[in-house]
Amino acid sequence: MTTVEIKPPILVVGPLAWLRKNLFSTWYNALFTFVALWALYSFLQPALLWSQTEARWGVIEANLTLFMIGQYPREQLWRVWLVIYLLAGLIGLSWGVWKDAARGFAVIGLGAGAAFALLCFFFGWESWSHWLIACTTLLILYLVGRYLPYASFLTTVCWILYFPGVFLLIAGSARIASLPPVEMGAWGGLLLTLLLTIVGNFGSLPLGVLLALGRRSKLPIVKYFCIGYIEIIRGVPLVTILYMADILLPLFLPVDVRPDRVLRAMMGFILFEAAYQAENVRGGLQSINRGQYEAAQALGLSGTLSTVLIILPQALRAVVPALFNSFISLFKDTSLVAIIGLFDVLRIGRSVLAQSEWLGTHREVFLFAFFIYWGFNLAFTYGSRRVEEALGVGKR
Amino acid sequence: MNRKLFALFSLLVIVSVALAACGAPPPSGGGAPVTVKETVIVTVEVPGEAPTAAPPPAAGGERLKTVLDRGKVICGVHGSFQGFGFVDSAGAWSGFDVEFCRAWAAALFNDANAVEFRGLSAQARFTAVQTGEVDVLSRNSTWTWTRDAELGLTFGPVTFYDGQAIMAKKEIVTDAAGGLKALEGAQVCVQSGTTTELNLADQFRAAGVSYEPVVFEDQTAAFQAYDEGRCDAITSDRSQLATQGQAVLKNFADHVILDVVMSKEPLGPAVAQGDDKWADAVHWVVYGMIQAEELGITSANVDSFLTSEDPVVRRLLGVEGELGAKLGLSNDFIYRVIKLVGNYGEVYERNLGPFNLARGQNDLWTNGGLMYAPPFR
Numbered sequence: 139m140t141t142v143e144i145k146p147p148i149l150v151v152g153p154l155a156w157l158r159k160n161l162f163s164t165w166y167n168a169l170f171t172f173v174a175l176w177a178l179y180s181f182l183q184p185a186l187l188w189s190q191t192e193a194r195w196g197v198i199e200a201n202l203t204l205f206m207i208g209q210y211p212r213e214q215l216w217r218v219w220l221v222i223y224l225l226a227g228l229i230g231l232s233w234g235v236w237k238d239a240a241r242g243f244a245v246i247g248l249g250a251g252a253a254f255a256l257l258c259f260f261f262g263w264e265s266w267s268h269w270l271i272a273c274t275t276l277l278i279l280y281l282v283g284r285y286l287p288y289a290s291f292l293t294t295v296c297w298i299l300y301f302p303g304v305f306l307l308i309a310g311s312a313r314i315a316s317l318p319p320v321e322m323g324a325w326g327g328l329l330l331t332l333l334l335t336i337v338g339n340f341g342s343l344p345l346g347v348l349l350a351l352g353r354r355s356k357l358p359i360v361k362y363f364c365i366g367y368i369e370i371i372r373g374v375p376l377v378t379i380l381y382m383a384d385i386l387l388p389l390f391l392p393v394d395v396r397p398d399r400v401l402r403a404m405m406g407f408i409l410f411e412a413a414y415q416a417e418n419v420r421g422g423l424q425s426i427n428r429g430q431y432e433a434a435q436a437l438g439l440s441g442t443l444s445t446v447l448i449i450l451p452q453a454l455r456a457v458v459p460a461l462f463n464s465f466i467s468l469f470k471d472t473s474l475v476a477i478i479g480l481f482d483v484l485r486i487g488r489s490v491l492a493q494s495e496w497l498g499t500h501r502e503v504f505l506f507a508f509f510i511y512w513g514f515n516l517a518f519t520y521g522s523r524r525v526e527e528a529l530g531v532g533k534r
Numbered sequence: 535m536n537r538k539l540f541a542l543f544s545l546l547v548i549v550s551v552a553l554a555a556c557g558a559p560p561p562s563g564g565g566a567p568v569t570v571k572e573t574v575i576v577t578v579e580v581p582g583e584a585p586t587a588a589p590p591p592a593a594g595g596e597r598l599k600t601v602l603d604r605g606k607v608i609c610g611v612h613g614s615f616q617g618f619g620f621v622d623s624a625g626a627w628s629g630f631d632v633e634f635c636r637a638w639a640a641a642l643f644n645d646a647n648a649v650e651f652r653g654l655s656a657q658a659r660f661t662a663v664q665t666g667e668v669d670v671l672s673r674n675s676t677w678t679w680t681r682d683a684e685l686g687l688t689f690g691p692v693t694f695y696d697g698q699a700i701m702a703k704k705e706i707v708t709d710a711a712g713g714l715k716a717l718e719g720a721q722v723c724v725q726s727g728t729t730t731e732l733n734l735a736d737q738f739r740a741a742g743v744s745y746e747p748v749v750f751e752d753q754t755a756a757f758q759a760y761d762e763g764r765c766d767a768i769t770s771d772r773s774q775l776a777t778q779g780q781a782v783l784k785n786f787a788d789h790v791i792l793d794v795v796m797s798k799e800p801l802g803p804a805v806a807q808g809d810d811k812w813a814d815a816v817h818w819v820v821y822g823m824i825q826a827e828e829l830g831i832t833s834a835n836v837d838s839f840l841t842s843e844d845p846v847v848r849r850l851l852g853v854e855g856e857l858g859a860k861l862g863l864s865n866d867f868i869y870r871v872i873k874l875v876g877n878y879g880e881v882y883e884r885n886l887g888p889f890n891l892a893r894g895q896n897d898l899w900t901n902g903g904l905m906y907a908p909p910f911r
Contacts, residue, residue, distance in 0.1 A: 201623045209625040324625075325649060387663050399652075479653045479662075481613065482623070489613050489653075492620035492629075494888045498780035500754075 188501075197261055197496040198506050199261070204490065205506070206483045208326015210308075211230065217307050217317070218329060223275050224303070226251065228296055230276035234283020235293045242524025246517045248276055257368050301340065308333070324401035326481035328510065330400070334472040334482070338407030339465050345408065347454075350423060351445065364416070371413035379410045384478040403475050418460040422453030435512055460533050461476025462522035466515050483510060542911075597812035598901065600863050601669050604726040613653025616777045617886050618674050627651045630885040631672040633875055634693060634803060634820065637696055640874040641819045641867040646849035660685050660687075663806050670816055671804045674773070684729045687804045688813045691820045693878075694773070695904055696799035698733050701775045702767035705896035711793045714741040720766040721746045722878050723756040733797045750905035757782040761776075771799055776889045795895075815861050823906040826877035828898055828907065833876040836869060842864035850910050857910060878905065 201352040235243035255269035310317040352364035385407030434444030476485035487503045559863035612619035619629040636646040662668045677689040706717045724731050738745050743827040750764045760768040761783050780786045805813050848854040852866035897903025
């Protein structure tokens with residue numbers, strides 16, 4: 139007996155059906171589709187034509203290192219690569235250990251690494267091998283993570299050690315011969331942008347949690363101090379805080395204590411962001427049902443323990459979207475450091491425009507900056523969505 | 535609740551008043567930066583008070599020692615101005631203003647790279663000098679009365695005589711030296727709300743030429759409009775016209791910058807007021823570079839001048855006399871500058887040559903310019 143294969147009806151499933159259902163379901167939808175296509179074409183066609191013919195993309199190629207690390211000494215470039223390897227390794231490890239929660243970021247890391255490797259190989263830049271190593275590290279540590287004992291604890295410790303480690307690697311130390319100190323004034327480009335983002339966010343979170351708890355405290359001094367801090371900082375533009383950190387702070391400190399400008403900017407970001415993080419966390423704290431507090435008390439937990447073990451984990455989980463939101467907004471705010479004379483990726487772009495051989499390449503440079511910011515934010519968003527799904531934010 | 539809030543508020547006020555009293559320097563009220571400068575002058579007379587009251591800047595004559603002890607000059611520059619101060623693709627600072635920072639480093643440490651550069655925004659630049667963040671500012675800053683007197687700065691010798699100029703299409707103006715007459719009835723692109731706009735009106739009125747201003751919010755927009763043919767001429771600082779003109783205009787060769795000077799914009803280095811020793815060191819390095827050009831001493835041939843019999847050359851290069859030591863520097867400080875950086879003309883050609891900026895007023899006085907160094911003796 140022969141089986142008769144019945145093909146699925148072409149107008150119910152498949153790409154044609156999708157087109158029909160979503161783009162051409164009614165005559166006016168069809169009209170809109172055509173108008174949109176025409177608008178898209180008339181916008182994209184000259185843009186593409188320009189990028190293929192007139193655009194001088196050489197400005198990006200010649201200054202790529204400058205965009206990435208600013209004036210960081212070129213012979214110390216290996217340290218930055220080491221930071222990337224370590225990050226790749228940690229992402230791989232987290233993927234192996236925490237599975238779904240870290241999968242989004244792992245997929246992005248792997249995808250981006252592979253894409254960069256291919257891109258570099260295609261253009262004949264030698265850094266393709268570095269990206270390959272990073273991808274390999276990620277995969278190897280993924281496998282390690284799957285069979286590691288005490289994996290969750292160890293991974294957390296690694297992450298906690300990673301950030302001071304990065305700082306040490308990048309800044310160097312006079313005591314370690316192979317890591318000569320690099321003055322912070324030379325940090326720049328994407329490196330500086332990312333460092334400011336990460337330090338600003340992770341530094342401000344603990345402070346924000348404390349402020350949020352303080353604001354709900356029954357002790358009046360603590361409470362009003364926290365309210366005062368939060369409201370004053372939120373009432374002031376970030377630019378003002380940065381100026382204060384840059385210009386006023388040294389006036390209040392003793393003459394021989396002169397924190398570096400990058401450090402001052404980081405302090406400014408932490409103090410500023412803490413006020414916003416506090417309000418994010420407070421939102422989470424308010425979402426916790428009163429029953430949770432009572433249950434914690436019934437178990438005989440002290441006030442501190444019940445906050446740390448019962449309330450905070452739930453509160454923080456509830457505000458994961460808001461925390462990632464702050465992360466992204468701070469990432470973009472870092473471009474404000476240009477006004478205090480630091481060279482973040484955007485300011486580097488402005489400086490590149492002043493090079494006499496690349497005069498008049500505004501479009502190329504700012505498009506490149508746009509793609510950097512957009513690419514990173516896309517990656518953050520995708521990764522954070524996966525984390526939210528894995529944590530069941532808004533579902534459980 | 536209200537009483538509680540009131541109590542808290544009054545507490546806050548008391549605390550902040552107390553803090554302000556501790557934080558502010560003791561003499562004379564007012565929060566303006568000028569106070570800082572005044573405090574410094576007081577501390578010179580009453581040395582005992584210095585550590586508590588004085589913020590870092592310059593207790594008289596201290597800055598030179600501080601810089602020498604530190605082993606590098608901290609120099610405030612522009613971060614993104616073509617020709618004057620920017621970062622090249624290798625990550626190194628370059629530009630006309632930047633080279634003077636290297637010259638000071640060469641004079642002090644015999645090492646043109648003993649500089650820490652600070653890219654400063656227009657708003658932050660003078661504060662950075664006042665607070666002692668930078669030792670010297672070399673960031674195309676115009677020397678004006680207000681800045682010298684009110685901001686507590688001491689400006690050095692002018693390194694670049696800029697001035698407002700006007701650029702027009704070659705089809706309208708055939709002769710750069712012909713004056714404004716050729717622009718009768720022309721439309722002129724200008725940035726709004728600037729002294730540039732006012733100078734334009736004054737100059738055209740004085741010349742009795744009618745024109746039509748086309749006003750723009752920002753400089754780049756004005757240049758683009760000019761490029762698209764929406765006006766016949768554009769006015770801005772001469773250096774800007776030459777550099778930005780080449781950046782934005784499709785064909786720079788089709789345009790001509792008129793010889794008319796519409797305003798004075800002397801650009802030069804600035805240091806904090808009240809430290810003459812440091813200011814002298816900064817000034818004489820620049821003068822030395824100008825003098826070297828006048829004498830024909832360049833980085834290439836400076837060694838051959840060491841054996842010169844000319845007493846002027848011998849004193850300048852430190853072969854003879856104690857000129858450097860009197861400034862607190864080594865006697866051969868000008869030799870180091872010329873050897874490691876170059877004379878004024880070399881610096882000019884290296885950085886502004888690619889923009890075809892004619893020397894004009896920036897030529898030596900012997901060639902009809904304004905560059906003139908006091909005698910080295």
